[in-house]
Amino acid sequence: MHRAEAHEPTFLFADLAGFTALTEAMGDEEAADVAAEFSTSVRELLGDHHAQEVKTIGDALMLHARDPARAVELGLRIVEDVGSRHYFPVVRVGMHTGAAVERTGDWFGAAVNLAARVSAAASGSEVLLTAATRQASGTLTGIALHARGRRSFRNVAEPVEIYAAARTGAETDVGLPIDPVCRMAVDPNHGAGQLVHDGVEYHFCSLACANAFSGNPAHYVSAGTGGD
Secondary structure, eight states: OBOOOOOSOEEEEEEETTHHHHHHHHOHHHHHHHHHHHHHHHHHHHGGGTEEEEEEETTEEEEEESOHHHHHHHHHHIIIIITTSTTEEOEEEEEEEOOOEEETTEEESHHHHHHHHHHHHOOTTOEEEEHHHHHHHOBOTTEEEEEEEEEOOTTOSSOEEEEEEEETTOOTTOSOOBOTTTOEEOOTTTSSEEEEETTEEEEESSHHHHHHHHHOHHHHHTTOSSOO
């Protein structure tokens, strides 16, 4: 990776896409266990990317990195290594580079707020970053940045140019099928079964999810794939 020297930090937010659906399907205890496993798995990646955990917020982690290029790589590793596992929810990551104020280990300011907004706009398995992070990162080896246009965010005065990071040459929308009920990734070779609705095949992590779907498929199909 070749980039210009960066002086402003990059803030990342990573969370579990569909966590609300997971909680409703699996219950509070199992959902809390999954969130804890997610946090532990992300922490194992931080040292290799010169990043630090700031705090956890429910199923989300706020991270801080001095090197924006490493932050982009970290975002992809979180999606690839953590969010692509069988029987685990897909994850999403958003980030922004900018000045902020540090107080007793926490960070505050417009840059932090914008990073959180960008993360909330990401779909499952997506890594989004602002133009500020793109510029600060310089040339990224093996990583392509795809323009996603300008987006307006709550309490942000001007629309922000957003990019999605992906491995160079990687196909989009490739990964394990997602259980439409609990939003878990399901390996078809190890799932509890599959059903076809309106010509689309859905895979399930458990018979409970399969039964819930068969009872009201329209509810789960209309729920979509992104968000909480």
